[in-house]
Amino acid sequence: MAIQRTFSIIKPDATKRNLTGKIIAKFEEAGLRVVASKRIQLSLAQAQAFYAVHKERPFYDELCEYMISEPVVVQVLEGENAIAKNREVMGATNPADAAEGTIRKEFALSVGENSVHGSDAPETAAEEIAFFFSGIELVG
Ligand code: CMP
Numbered sequence: 001m002a003i004q005r006t007f008s009i010i011k012p013d014a015t016k017r018n019l020t021g022k023i024i025a026k027f028e029e030a031g032l033r034v035v036a037s038k039r040i041q042l043s044l045a046q047a048q049a050f051y052a053v054h055k056e057r058p059f060y061d062e063l064c065e066y067m068i069s070e071p072v073v074v075q076v077l078e079g080e081n082a083i084a085k086n087r088e089v090m091g092a093t094n095p096a097d098a099a100e101g102t103i104r105k106e107f108a109l110s111v112g113e114n115s116v117h118g119s120d121a122p123e124t125a126a127e128e129i130a131f132f133f134s135g136i137e138l139v140g
Contacts, residue, residue, distance in 0.1 A: 004082040005035070006119045007128035012070035013113035015039070020073055023116060026103050027077055030089045036076040036133050042068050050131060059112065066112060074132045083125055086118040 010023050024034060042050075047067040054060050077086055091102025095114060098105035108114040119125035129138070 003078060003080060004122070004125070005076055005078045005129060006082045006086045006125045007117075007132070008075045008077050008086060008119075009117040010073035010075070011113070011115055011117060012066060012068075012072060013109050014107060014115040015073060016070045017107075019107055019115070023103055023107065024075075026089055027086070030079075030085055032077040032079040032082055032085060032089070034075050035078045035139055036137050037073060038075075038132075038137075039071050039073045040132075041071045044068055050128075062112060076129055076133060076138065083119055083122065087120070090116050090118050 008027070010020050014020065014023055020039075027034065044064060047064040048055075051060065051063055051067070054063065057063075079085060089103060091098030091104035091108075093104070093114060094111040095104040095108035096111075098108065103116050104114050108116075119128050
Protein backbone atom coordinates (compact mmCIF):
# COMPACT_ATOMS: atom_id res chain seq x y z
CA MET A 1 0.00 0.00 0.00
CA ALA A 2 1.36 3.39 -1.00
CA ILE A 3 1.48 6.54 1.10
CA GLN A 4 -2.01 8.07 1.29
CA ARG A 5 -3.58 11.26 2.55
CA THR A 6 -6.82 11.45 4.46
CA PHE A 7 -8.95 14.20 5.95
CA SER A 8 -9.69 14.56 9.66
CA ILE A 9 -11.84 16.85 11.81
CA ILE A 10 -11.33 17.23 15.54
CA LYS A 11 -14.91 18.04 16.44
CA PRO A 12 -16.47 20.60 18.83
CA ASP A 13 -16.85 18.27 21.81
CA ALA A 14 -13.10 17.63 21.70
CA THR A 15 -11.87 21.18 21.04
CA LYS A 16 -14.15 22.41 23.83
CA ARG A 17 -12.56 19.97 26.30
CA ASN A 18 -9.03 20.92 25.15
CA LEU A 19 -8.31 17.43 23.79
CA THR A 20 -6.72 18.53 20.49
CA GLY A 21 -3.17 17.62 21.52
CA LYS A 22 -4.15 14.23 22.98
CA ILE A 23 -6.00 13.34 19.78
CA ILE A 24 -3.12 14.42 17.53
CA ALA A 25 -0.78 12.29 19.69
CA LYS A 26 -2.97 9.26 18.89
CA PHE A 27 -2.59 9.95 15.15
CA GLU A 28 1.17 10.38 15.46
CA GLU A 29 1.60 7.25 17.59
CA ALA A 30 -0.17 5.32 14.82
CA GLY A 31 2.34 6.58 12.24
CA LEU A 32 0.15 9.30 10.74
CA ARG A 33 1.77 12.67 10.06
CA VAL A 34 -0.13 15.98 10.22
CA VAL A 35 0.74 17.67 6.91
CA ALA A 36 -1.86 20.47 7.09
CA SER A 37 -3.88 21.82 10.01
CA LYS A 38 -6.07 24.76 10.96
CA ARG A 39 -8.55 25.66 13.69
CA ILE A 40 -11.69 27.18 12.19
CA GLN A 41 -15.25 28.16 13.08
CA LEU A 42 -17.62 26.56 10.55
CA SER A 43 -20.63 28.48 9.32
CA LEU A 44 -23.98 26.67 9.17
CA ALA A 45 -23.84 26.71 5.36
CA GLN A 46 -20.37 25.10 5.41
CA ALA A 47 -21.45 22.39 7.87
CA GLN A 48 -24.55 21.66 5.78
CA ALA A 49 -22.50 21.44 2.59
CA PHE A 50 -19.83 19.23 4.14
CA TYR A 51 -22.42 16.77 5.48
CA ALA A 52 -24.78 17.04 2.46
CA VAL A 53 -24.53 13.26 1.97
CA HIS A 54 -26.46 12.87 5.26
CA LYS A 55 -29.17 15.42 4.33
CA GLU A 56 -32.01 12.91 4.51
CA ARG A 57 -30.92 11.43 7.84
CA PRO A 58 -32.96 12.28 10.94
CA PHE A 59 -29.83 13.54 12.74
CA TYR A 60 -28.74 15.95 9.95
CA ASP A 61 -29.96 19.20 11.53
CA GLU A 62 -28.64 18.24 14.95
CA LEU A 63 -25.29 17.24 13.41
CA CYS A 64 -24.90 20.56 11.59
CA GLU A 65 -25.86 22.62 14.66
CA TYR A 66 -23.38 20.67 16.76
CA MET A 67 -20.58 21.16 14.19
CA ILE A 68 -20.92 24.95 14.49
CA SER A 69 -21.21 24.98 18.29
CA GLU A 70 -17.44 25.43 18.85
CA PRO A 71 -14.37 25.72 16.61
CA VAL A 72 -13.07 22.57 14.92
CA VAL A 73 -9.55 21.56 13.86
CA VAL A 74 -9.40 20.34 10.25
CA GLN A 75 -6.33 18.38 9.21
CA VAL A 76 -4.74 16.38 6.45
CA LEU A 77 -3.06 13.21 7.72
CA GLU A 78 -0.48 11.33 5.68
CA GLY A 79 0.97 7.86 6.01
CA GLU A 80 0.99 4.28 4.84
CA ASN A 81 -2.63 3.19 4.31
CA ALA A 82 -3.70 6.45 5.98
CA ILE A 83 -7.45 6.20 5.31
CA ALA A 84 -7.90 2.80 6.95
CA LYS A 85 -5.33 3.54 9.65
CA ASN A 86 -7.11 6.74 10.65
CA ARG A 87 -10.43 4.89 10.86
CA GLU A 88 -8.79 2.24 13.03
CA VAL A 89 -7.34 4.87 15.38
CA MET A 90 -10.71 6.71 15.57
CA GLY A 91 -12.71 3.56 16.44
CA ALA A 92 -16.38 2.87 15.70
CA THR A 93 -18.73 5.83 15.07
CA ASN A 94 -20.65 5.03 18.25
CA PRO A 95 -18.20 5.13 21.19
CA ALA A 96 -20.21 2.32 22.85
CA ASP A 97 -18.94 0.05 20.04
CA ALA A 98 -15.38 1.46 19.84
CA ALA A 99 -12.37 -0.74 20.65
CA GLU A 100 -10.09 -0.10 23.64
CA GLY A 101 -7.38 2.45 22.96
CA THR A 102 -9.23 4.20 20.15
CA ILE A 103 -9.94 7.93 20.18
CA ARG A 104 -13.70 7.48 20.35
CA LYS A 105 -13.47 4.90 23.14
CA GLU A 106 -11.29 7.23 25.22
CA PHE A 107 -12.79 10.61 24.43
CA ALA A 108 -16.16 10.52 22.62
CA LEU A 109 -19.32 11.41 24.53
CA SER A 110 -21.98 9.91 22.22
CA VAL A 111 -22.61 8.88 18.60
CA GLY A 112 -23.23 12.54 17.77
CA GLU A 113 -20.48 14.07 19.91
CA ASN A 114 -17.91 11.54 18.77
CA SER A 115 -14.78 13.73 18.84
CA VAL A 116 -13.44 13.05 15.34
CA HIS A 117 -14.40 12.63 11.69
CA GLY A 118 -12.28 10.78 9.13
CA SER A 119 -12.70 10.14 5.41
CA ASP A 120 -14.02 6.71 4.48
CA ALA A 121 -12.50 6.21 1.00
CA PRO A 122 -9.91 7.72 -1.38
CA GLU A 123 -12.56 9.66 -3.35
CA THR A 124 -14.11 11.22 -0.24
CA ALA A 125 -10.64 11.96 1.17
CA ALA A 126 -9.76 13.93 -1.98
CA GLU A 127 -13.11 15.78 -1.93
CA GLU A 128 -12.94 16.58 1.78
CA ILE A 129 -9.32 17.80 1.62
CA ALA A 130 -10.24 20.07 -1.31
CA PHE A 131 -13.30 21.35 0.62
CA PHE A 132 -11.09 22.83 3.36
CA PHE A 133 -7.58 23.27 1.94
CA SER A 134 -6.27 25.05 -1.14
CA GLY A 135 -3.24 23.71 -3.00
CA ILE A 136 -1.00 26.38 -1.52
CA GLU A 137 -1.73 25.11 2.02
CA LEU A 138 -0.67 21.55 1.18
CA VAL A 139 2.99 20.68 1.38
CA GLY A 140 3.79 18.28 -1.47
P1 CMP B 1 -18.89 11.37 11.07
O1 CMP B 1 -17.81 10.38 10.83
O2 CMP B 1 -18.49 12.79 11.18
O3 CMP B 1 -19.98 11.25 9.90
C1 CMP B 1 -21.34 11.58 10.09
C2 CMP B 1 -21.66 11.86 11.50
O4 CMP B 1 -23.03 11.78 11.83
C3 CMP B 1 -21.03 10.81 12.39
O5 CMP B 1 -19.64 10.96 12.41
C4 CMP B 1 -21.74 11.06 13.70
O6 CMP B 1 -21.14 12.08 14.45
C5 CMP B 1 -23.09 11.55 13.22
N1 CMP B 1 -24.10 10.54 13.50
C6 CMP B 1 -24.18 9.32 13.00
N2 CMP B 1 -25.24 8.68 13.50
C7 CMP B 1 -25.85 9.54 14.35
C8 CMP B 1 -26.98 9.47 15.17
N3 CMP B 1 -27.72 8.37 15.23
N4 CMP B 1 -27.30 10.55 15.91
C9 CMP B 1 -26.55 11.68 15.83
N5 CMP B 1 -25.45 11.80 15.05
C10 CMP B 1 -25.11 10.74 14.34
